[in-house]
Amino acid sequence: MENRLLQIEKAWEQALGDIFQPYVDLKREPTASAMEAxxxxxxxxxxxxxxxxxxxxxxxxxxxxxxxxxEEDWRRPSP
Structure with a gap:
């Protein structure tokens, strides 16, 4: 079961990387509209x-x- 959970976690990390990589690779601050999205x-x-x-x-x-x-995390209420 532990191996299965590790596989799921790795798959999520890859998916998150694919989705958010454009934001991670920024060389300058994005526009306000990009950050709003x-x-x-x-x-x-x-x-x-x-x-x-x-x-x-x-x-x-x-x-x-x-x-x-x-900064965004500080603005959110704790779960």
């Missing part, structure tokens, strides 16, 4: 997914995105 998608995601995106962004050097995600 991102905020809309982010608003419907689970806390663990947001944390994963922030960690991935920080690991890949996207300080703007990781900082943005931390």
């Amino acid at each position: 991102f905020r809309t998608v982010l608003g419907s995601t689970d806390h663990d997914i947001r944390r994963h995106i922030a960690r991935t962004a920080a690991r890949q050097g996207s300080t703007f995105l990781s900082r943005y995600l931390v």
Whole structure:
């Protein structure tokens, strides 16, 4: 069972990477409309997914995105 959970987690990481990679690879701050679209998608995601995106962004050097995600997380009520 543990191996199955690990496989599911790896599949989710790959899918999340494919979806959010354009935001992680940003070399400059995006436009306000692009961030509003991102905020809309982010608003419907689970806390663990947001944390994963922030960690991935920080690991890949996207300080703007990781900082943005931390700020967004502070604005949200705790589950």
